[in-house]
C-alpha cells in the first residue's frame with residue numbers, strides 16, 4: 001500500500017551547506033535534491049514527492065516562480081510546497097502563500113519545528129490523495145465509478161479520434177443477477193460483483209479503462225483495439241466469468257455475462273454514440289439468450305468508417 005511507503009520529499013536549495021543540514025534533519029524521509037529551479041522541474045518529470053521544500057532565493061528561476069509553475073500544472077499542483085527561506089519580512093512570507101505555498105520555515109532551522117511542519121504537510125497530502133482516490137473509485141468493486149469512467153473515457157475517445165487510432169467500447173451486464181441477490185442474499189451478490197471486477201481488472205492491460213456504471217452494469221474502453229481484438233477480449237472475459245467459482249455461494253452456482261462491442265471505426269461521432277452502439281448490442285446479446293458477445297458490423301457503416309480515417313482498414317467484417 002502506498003500509505004505504508006516512506007514519504008518522499010524533494011528539497012530544492014542552491015546552498016550545499018543548507019542541504020547538508022536538511023538531509024541530516026530529514027533522515028527519516030526518502031529525500032531527493034535539486035540545486036536550482038530548472039533541475040527541480042526536470043526531476044519532477046520522473047519523481048512524485050509527497051512534499052516539496054523550496055528555497056526562495058536561487059539563481060535562475062526563484063522559488064516563487066517554481067511554485068507558480070507547479071501550481072499551474074494539473075500533474076503537480078496538488079503537491080504541497082513548504083518554502084524554506086531566510087526572508088522573514090511579512091511581504092515575502094505573504095507572497096509565498098499568494099503563489100500557492102502551503103507553509104514556510106525560516107533559516108536557521110529549528111529542528112523540531114521543521115519536522116513538525118514537514119510531517120503535517122505529508123499527512124495532509126496523503127489524506128487528500130486518499131480522498132481523490134475515493135472520489136473516482138466505486139467503493140464495492142474498486143473499479144472506476146460512473147463519473148470517473150465517463151470523464152476518462154471522454155479523453156480516451158478524443159485522443160483516439162485525434163490520432164485516428166482504433167478504440168473499442170464494451171458494455172457488460174451480468175445475467176440474471178437479481179436472482180443471485182434474491183436467492184442467496186446481497187452479501188453473496190456483492191462478493192460476486194467484487195470477484196467479477198477483480199477478475200476483469202486482472203485480465204486487462206493497464207491502458208484499458210474499466211468502470212461500474214451502476215448495479216451489475218459495467219463498461220470498458222480498449223484503446224488500440226480493433227473489432228477483432230475487442231471481440232476476442234470480450235469472449236475471453238465472457239468465458240472467464242462463466243468459469244468463476246463464486247465465494248460464499250453454493251459450489252454449483254455460476255454467473256454469466258452478456259457483452260456488446262462497438263468500435264470507433266464504425267463511425268461514432270462521440271463517446272455517447274459509441275457506448276450506445278455497444279449498449280444496443282448488449283441488448284441483442286440479452287435478447288438472444290445471454291452469456292454471449294455481440295459485435296454486429298453493419299455494411300452501411302462502411303462509408304462513415306472510411307471517412308473517419310486511419311486505423312480502420314480491413315476492420316469491418318460482416
Ligand SMILES: [Mg+2]
Nearest residue numbers: 014055057058
Ligand atoms: Mg538560496
